[in-house]
Amino acid sequence: MKPNSNKTLWGLLVIFTSVLTIFVTTYVSAYTINTYNHSEGDAYISPMGYFTLTDGSQLLRFYRPLNNGKCNEPDLHLRVLHVNGTMTPFVVQNFSIPKFNFCRIDMDVLSPDYIIVTNLNRDNIFYILYYNISDTDYSLPFGRFIAEVDSDGNILGENWLGHNNYYNGSIVGRLGKFKFIFDSSDTFYYMKLADIHDPDTLEWQKFKITPITGRLQKGESGVISRKDLNLQYDNPIYSFLTIDSGLGFIYSKRYSSQVNAELQPSLYIYVNFYKPENEKKLTEPFIIYQTSTPNLSMNFAMCSVDIKGIGYQCVIQLRKTTEIDPLNKDIYYGHNLVLIVSFLSSGSVTRIVQLTGNYAKADSVVKVPLIYGGYLLMYRNSVLDVDGVQGCLLGGDLFDTNDMFNSTWDIPPNFTIQSPCIFIYNFIYKTFDMIWKITPTDLTIVSTDVPTFLYIEDSELALKSAKISSVNPKYGETITLGRNTLEINYEVPISLSIRNITIYQVNGTNILMRQTTSGKASEFFTIEQNKITLKVLPSTFNVPSAEYHISIDPNFVMQKEINEPINRLQHSSWVVITEAFEDTYAEPFTGSIRLIPEGTKLFYQNKKEFIDQLLQEISLILYASLLDQSYGYKLNAGIKEIIRDNKETILSAIVVLFIIILVFLWAKRKGERNKDNEDNEENEKNEDEEIKYDYIESRIISYGFCLGWEINEPIDRLQHSSWVVITDAFSDTYAESFTGSIRLIPEGTNLFYQDKKEFIDQLLQEISLILPVDRDRLKIKDHQQVDSSTKFEQLIIPLQIEPTRNLSQRNTNNLYHDLNHMILNKQYTEISNYQYASLLDQSYGYKLNAGIKDIIRDNKETILAAIVVFFIIIIVFLWAKRKGESEDSEENEKNEDEESDYLLWILSWMATNVEVLNILSSKIGGFKMFSANFMENTISIIFWFSVVNFIVKDIPQFGIQVYYITHIISYNVIPFLTLVTSSAMIVLNIIGKSYNIMIECQKRRDDDDDGDDDDDDDDDKEAIEA
Secondary structure: OHHHHHHHHHHHHHHHHHHHHHHHHHHHHHEEEEEEEOOOOOOEEEEEEEEEOOOOOEEEEEEOEOOOOOEEOOOOOEEEEOOOOOEEEOOOOOOOOOHHHHEEOOOOOOOOEOOEEEOOOOOOEEEEEEEOOOOOOOOOOEEEEEEEEEOOOOEEEEEEEEEEEEEOOEEEOOOOEEEEEOOOOOEEEEEEEEEOOEEEEEEEEEEEEOOOOOOEEEEEEEEEEOHHHOOOOOOOOEEEEOOOOOEEEEEEEEOOOOOOHHHOOOEEEEEEEEOOOOOOOEOOOEEEEEEOOOOEEEEEEEEEEOOOOEOEEEEEEEEEEEEEOOOOOOOEEEEEEEEEEEEOOOOOEEEEEEEOHHHHHOOEEEEEEOOOOOEEEEEEEEEEOOOOOEEEEEEEEEEOOOOOEEEEOOOOOOOEEEOOOOEEEEOOOOEEEEEEEEOOOEEEEEEEEOOOOOOOOHHHHHHHHOOEEEEEOOOOEEEOOOOOEEEEEEOOOEEEOOOEEEEEEEEOOEEEEEEEEEOOOHHHEEEEOOEEEEEOOOOOOOOOOOEEEEEEOOOOEEEOOOOEEEEEEEEEEEEEEEEEEEEEEEOOEEEEEEEOEHHHHOOEOEHHHHHHHHHHHHHHHOOEEEEOEEOEEEEEOOHHHHHHHOHHHHHHHHHHHHHHHHHHHHHHHHHHHHHOOOOHHHHOOOHHHHHHHHHHHHHHHHHHOOOOOOOOOEEEEEEEEEEEEEEEEEEEEEEOOEEEEEEEOHHHHHHHHHEHHHHHHEEEEEEEEEOOOOHHHEEOOOOOEEEOOOOOOEEEEEEEEOOOOOOOOOOHHHHHHHHHHHHHOHHHOHHHHOOOEEEEOEOOEEEOOOOHHHHHHHOHHHHHHHHHHHHHHHHHHHHHHHHHHOOOHHHHOOOHHHHHHHHHHHHHHOOOOHHHHHHHHOOHHHOHHHOOOOOHHHHHHHHHHHHHHHHHHHHHHHHHHHHHHHHOOOOOHHHHHHHHHHHHHHHHHHHHHHHHHHHHHHHHHHHHHHHHHHHHHHHHHHHHHO
């Protein structure tokens, strides 16, 4: 028995030791205490300016009071507490602000000054808020600015927040606040009093923050009246953030005690919602709590999105007054009541829980969500330590993902931290860091671990918070170029709502929005219970070996049964990579894009700047939101393209032309044979007839100079970092260059005319960014065309895309299709976000000019009818010729009067062109009616007038056609064939006129010689007679 007894005791000892070890290890690992050295000049730590950096270090702001009692040393005193325990200064480069900003609100040395340093939940950038108030004259107008600072201390930019006022030694309304509201790329609303004399009216300014870079983009602004919220003069109002990018307000209304008080509510607690970008006004209030308990008031309220992801949860502190000090009526005695109220955005209350114990005695109760599920419910009381220094006594409990109590927050007993009670969440090491004590040389920090309730990857955690069970393609997956769908599987049945799903292309810190689609665009989505499929534009995943982030806004979809919005999915939680790819070479080409009316106006304001900016933006996407969506990007067919694409048609036209020439030559030869058979009387005309012809001829010349011419609850969003995909590697094929056309909207047309060069430079820059494509591959020729078919005479601009031999880059054909898709779907792509590219006409797109094939295809019935008519004319001509040859000699002889009348009619009919008089003596087809004999003088006059007609009419027409082809954008087959025939006629006319001029000169020399011979004969004759 003894051995067994010893064995049992030994076993108990092992168990006891193990439990004790686990207990000690757990207790020791619950929190750690570390002390760090700091400069003696950093006497106090600021209550507004601390956060964690991306490497786990922390940025802190200190200050040192000056001797005057109210102002601090004019130095930001920014310090970085590194992970290794060292502390170094953080210098903001070239940053100087008025000294008044460093003055405190009151004489209390622990009170804050007017400077706020915050990172606004960003990782690689932070912001400094300050006033530009004069240090010499506080009455001068001033306002508030926000400066953007990167991790190296460089000022990236500054934004104006609005005017402020100085009154009675301090800045009034200094606590203007940033309200953090999620949007497609994170949105902030800065809110402040519109008038210091009107506390009911607030001004708000919207700022969008770009993912990854964190840069601020100023948006729209407005005002909100909170008059309806101020039900009592001392009524506190607390705001909170809603899932669907709005603000919520919680406030109360008290009633004094009356008879039958148990039947009359003594306190109502209301909630209102405000959505600045939608309704522009507060919703109707609804009651989330009421009680008939007398002498009850709301002291504090803190609301946030419910930990379960649906609806909201508020921690409400109520104060029960039990006694009033009889000597001082302003002193009340009583106790606190703490409630947790859960409700939906429709106002339906789903749960009310009362907290007891330390919570009822606390000055404030705060709910802190934990990154791996659950939350910390923390209470705080203001106390004085043994040295008489103000501090905060902390405590709290941990709750799991099901809103159930898990454990007490394990911190040192009676844990009191020194004022200003700084509490930092370290998202790198998943700890809560609290500054326990600060001395002139040391800083002591207590760190406690954040518990984990969800043991999953970070990307899966983000999906779960957005109620998403899976996505396709998965995080980090490689996808093919041009992928046209995305799939999202939710945990609950869903329906589309009003916000967006957005796809970004990310290259380091450079981010480019490729497609954004609202839930209202139902044509892009297919829903099957819990599954939603998005139609992706062909131009979205178009860059090989590129990283894409997919972001889902809050309230993109709603939980179907209760119509409650679902939360967001951040862009870093869904990342994909496109495949590698080598494109084929494509020749350069020119297309056209059309500006919307706004783009057209902007184009005319400054054409150069507009074009430069547009090309820059297009190079980024593929000055481009001004492109006409209905037009797209159309290729302009040049002469080479027309000949190449329509060589069969042109060859047929040449064959027909040769046939016509052969028929003409045959008819001419036939006419020459008939000339010998004519009567001598027909060949000789009397003088009267010649005079008659000359009279008719002069009348025709004068005519020839006249010419003619269920509970509606939103579900939170999925951030774009939570869904990332990668496209497959791919080698593209070579494609020739081409020219298309784009059309500006009226605003773009006006802006273009203001500064053409700037417009074109900016437009090309934007297009190069949007596609994306090298800026050098985009060209816009220095000629434009007004689209007379539009109401506002919008401008059409030729856009040429050059080819590349680099097969890893997109060829011209793919770029054409991408740009056309982007413009036609402008509201869903990055084009709408650029200044100049947004001026492209959506209804126009990017168009290729119609070639001969297109004209033949679209007008084949008309062309066929023309061919039939042409052959009928030839048949009639041949029939008339044969008929004329078989006529009797009696039919061929006409009397002079009839013939003269006929010729007069012919001449009058042909009066619009002097050269047609040659028809009368051309003997065409051997017809006698075309065998008139003019006097030599008349023929000469006809010829010289035809030369004048050639110089005055034909040559200018040819010049106009050449000018047209060099300045028009949409050049097609009709003007091309006109130019070809005009060129041929010019050459033939020059040859013919030159030949006739030589003959005319020769005739004149022969006549002069004949005249001399006649004179000699007369002299000889006179000599003989003499």
